[in-house]
Amino acid sequence: MTRYFTDEHEWIEVEGTTATVGITDYAQSQLGDIVFAEVPAVGAQLFKGGDAAVVESVKAASDVYAPVSGSVTEANDALADDPALVNSDPEGAGWFFKLELSDPSELDGLMDAAAYKAFVDSL
């Protein structure tokens, strides 16, 4: 399993050709209290950099982008009842969706944990 990160503060954990996507701890800390999360429908086709999900804090709605292209195989239904999971466990139980990668080579441009940490430290 390998975890990658985007400069839009999503994480993606890849196992073979399937992946789990969420937002990073830095992202949730910037957003503040999450009150609603809208996850994509199973079967939805996502495109790298395109809209994938929406997360709403008390203050504002923010888009979550697809780190890579693929089709959605599962969405985290637990977020409907408990959107605060994104605050309490963003890189675990607060995941958003899983997808089947359509072009694994798209992973090449993403950051690893060390690169992402350096990126966040630079902000």
Place this chain on the structure above:
Amino acid sequence: MGDDTEMLELPLGDWHRAKGARMVPFASYAMPIQYEGIMAEHLWTRENAGLSDVSHMGQLILSGEGAAAALEKLVPGDISALKEGRMRYSLLLSEEGGVLDDLMVTAAPTGLYVVINGAVKHQDIAFLRANLPSGIDINHLEDRALLALQGPKAVEAIARVVPGVDQLYFMEADLFLWGEVPLWISRSGYTGEDGVEISVSADQVEALADALCAQPEVKPIGLGARDSLRLEAGLPLYGHDMDPTTDPVEGNASFAVSKRRRAEGGFNGADRILKALADGPARKLVGLSVEGKLPVREGAPVFVGDTQVGVITSGGFAPSVGAPIAMGYVAAGHNAVGTPLEAEVRGKRVPLAVASMPFIPHRYHRRVISSQAKA
């Protein structure tokens, strides 16, 4: 905006940062949006006392012979009737009767003390200068900061620091001394809670903020909580729920058109406003309860079936309600409490119902007059 270098600095800017605030641009200033979190700060204020820095707002003294009568040409409130130490919410009106700003006017010993919104303060001052007689002096108190301490424990907390403040009732103000520092304190605010607003010299505000935050009931709260608190209290946010295209009747602020002024007119837009009072407005600002958990925000269109009948002007998650709520304009005929409507959010319809405001009851410390007590 968005670039730190373009933002103006509040007297308490570094104090906010030291308290862990996240600063955002607002009304040209770097202002604290939150410290520990909007939800926690909101709920703390409803139970205890939240201190917010509103020093971006404009503080003016209008003075000179006939200042009250002169201001009455530009606002629909009965300013002449204000006794010293009493205050009133009012609206600055364009010639057409549109709302240029909402403001608080207090009869102070030195003149009319007027507090205006930060985002429009410079244009307000220019408008006042152009529309008040030259004999009326406008003193912009740029060397003063403004703090709001709000919540059910706000007054007991400040009374420990500044004895006597608990003697004020809602919408009363007076001069107090904190040691040798003069403070102009009013029992007022914009959260629906009991509390005070404190005008203090900018060079003393940090010491005062520290003294207030040393009280166990008091925590600093940011703009985020201030916004969710005022929304639950059904209080309009200027520039969102009211603007120059709305008149006071549409804006659910008919109460600000005083009885004497209704009879006499003589203020900007009186024809339009008195007609709207008599006939009912074509659209009205209403509260809206939202079904489900999806927040409905400013700009979302409001429908009955395929017909758009309104637009959301403020909306978000309401921590004390535990659900999303909103405010918006809806066309006449759709504004009765309970009317079912729908908002459109990202292509989806969200059920709404017109709700009575406030969403959370006001808890002001009113002076009870015996005739009102009987009524």
